Amino acid sequence: MNLKTLSEKLGLSQTTVSRALNGYPEVSTATRLRVEEAARQYNYRPNSRAKGLATGRSMVIGQIIPTSIQHEMVNPVFGDFVSGATQALAGHGYDMMISRVLDEDEGKVYRELHARGAVDGVILQGPLVEDPRIPLLREIGLPFIVHGRSTGEAGPYNWVDVNNRRSFQRATRFLLDLGHRRIGLLNGHETMDFARRRRAGYTEALAGAGIAPDPALMASDEMTESFGFARTRDMLALAAPPTAILASSMLAAIGVRRAIQEAGLRMGRDVSVITHDDDLSYLKNGEDVPIFTATRSSVRRAGIILAEKLVALIANPAAAPVTHMLEAELVVGRSTGPVPVKG
Amino acid sequence: MNLKTLSEKLGLSQTTVSRALNGYPEVSTATRLRVEEAARQYNYRPNSRAKGLATGRSMVIGQIIPTSIQHEMVNPVFGDFVSGATQALAGHGYDMMISRVLDEDEGKVYRELHARGAVDGVILQGPLVEDPRIPLLREIGLPFIVHGRSTGEAGPYNWVDVNNRRSFQRATRFLLDLGHRRIGLLNGHETMDFARRRRAGYTEALAGAGIAPDPALMASDEMTESFGFARTRDMLALAAPPTAILASSMLAAIGVRRAIQEAGLRMGRDVSVITHDDDLSYLKNGEDVPIFTATRSSVRRAGIILAEKLVALIANPAAAPVTHMLEAELVVGRSTGPVPVKG
DNA sequence: ATTCCAAGTCAAAGCGCTTTGAAACCCGAG
């Protein structure tokens, strides 16, 4: 069913039918009702491509899958983020399109998406320190919003980010207050902007307590279970092992827990652990009492917020740059406790 | 840059330029080269919507996010699957579009996607036993392929699935061969078709050893870490606890491991564990030697295969139904061992 | 020279929608 046949059935012109369906005022209530009823009856939906061609907008938001550094590690956070974003977009009549490319081609893909008119805007994931994609997108003139920030980017751009620096500062202070002095940091790849900020928060808190960061207690890599396990095992084998560990993700923290247990120690008593928790729907931090003390910020909610902002941005391109800082909450679970007394 | 201005710059008609770019034979090699060069120079890309409108195809594949039973639990497998699928689709010039809806509306969304001409085909995730979406899609006439199968569906349909029955049968036999007699099963929701088949494989293997399945050793729910933990804890507290446990996902298995350790037991010695492993990029089963003995099948690879098949299907709608069975491999890790001797 | 044919090129129609500018209608005021 298309506009033409629908309007023929109604004995009206395409103009009138189109207007009736799109809520224009120059249509009498009687005809509007009649048209709407017919549209429902024949299950008519305007063809997306034709509509897009006529209006010049695609009503699609693009998102490039973060295939990160070296290995194509698909971010576990992706599913929840997309779920939130698509939900929000749907409310505004937008669809979400996923692309995936080798890292080198990413610029080419943005260019192409724009040249083809395939998307009205994009969400940029996993920003690096001095991320080249930001100037690129600006140059292309494709509306975009960044999930995170990029240190070293001079110009204005739209972003929504968690206050990673502050949340890791708070977490570190929390451990310091419990008497911990040797605190390990298992961070994400430090080419990623968020990881850089988390480390800053960590070292700032340490500095506040007069503690110099110890390189032997700091590791950074992809935040897998194995990474959490291996680095924790190494740290616990040190002459002066840490009494607490700060992990950058639940998955890494699970590895940390495994290493602690395999060393014959108990988490929360012998070694305290705090992790960042993206509040993933499929990886809950315990049922009632959280397993891990954690800095928590829902990535799903971030997806919703980013989508809303981007839609608003597209509607009003002249608007001032949009920025939005999310504060993570510090939830206390069973993985932290006072520093164990010696001997 | 659009076709019109490009052809004007070249002093050719739109017809010729279009044909040159699309590889039609009625264009001399000289002009073709000239056109291609100019297209590159001006970074020309045909507008997706205009092209789609003219050809009647959208070159987009749809995929509905599996918001499952009750809670909107986003499948952890989603990221890897989509990553594989989009990669394969890109190779054929297709894009992937994600939609997400409340469960009740799912039929409506498929109808709408089709009516709007937004997609040329869809991938159906997480099929249930007697899944109503299959007859619905058939009725709508939208090309589709199912990731999994649906017991009780009489008519033919296209699917790619792991041989879940056989892989759980093999895993169970493996445990039986090690002398285990009380084997727990932590299954997914048994409205899901895959879970039903896994249980069938499990009970068949038990039956082959003359063992009646014990309801106290079988649980099914969403496959979270907490689920794995709680049910394992319960089972280990039984008068006759299991000596081995079969888990339906890595995440659940991680919960199983935690429960085993908290009970003061050792995995692989006191309690054996086998899990299904989707080979997720961010949740590797150990580095060199697998942590868990597992039935392994890459969901990323499944994504690639499904995408390829769907594209072929759209190209040739008259083709016979496509089905493809993937066999999981049984990889032996450190989580299994002979049944512990009593006393 | 003329005819014919293949190779190369083109103008124009059409895909399904929105939107502009014009026309038709209706009703009360003059």
Added chain:
DNA sequence: CTCGGGTTTCAAAGCGCTTTGACTTGGAAT
């Protein structure tokens, strides 16, 4: 009656592409 003005409807152009059917060529065959 006629006119004016708001209300309602319409025909047609345009969005950027593909594709049909026709029109030029240049050269080989007659």
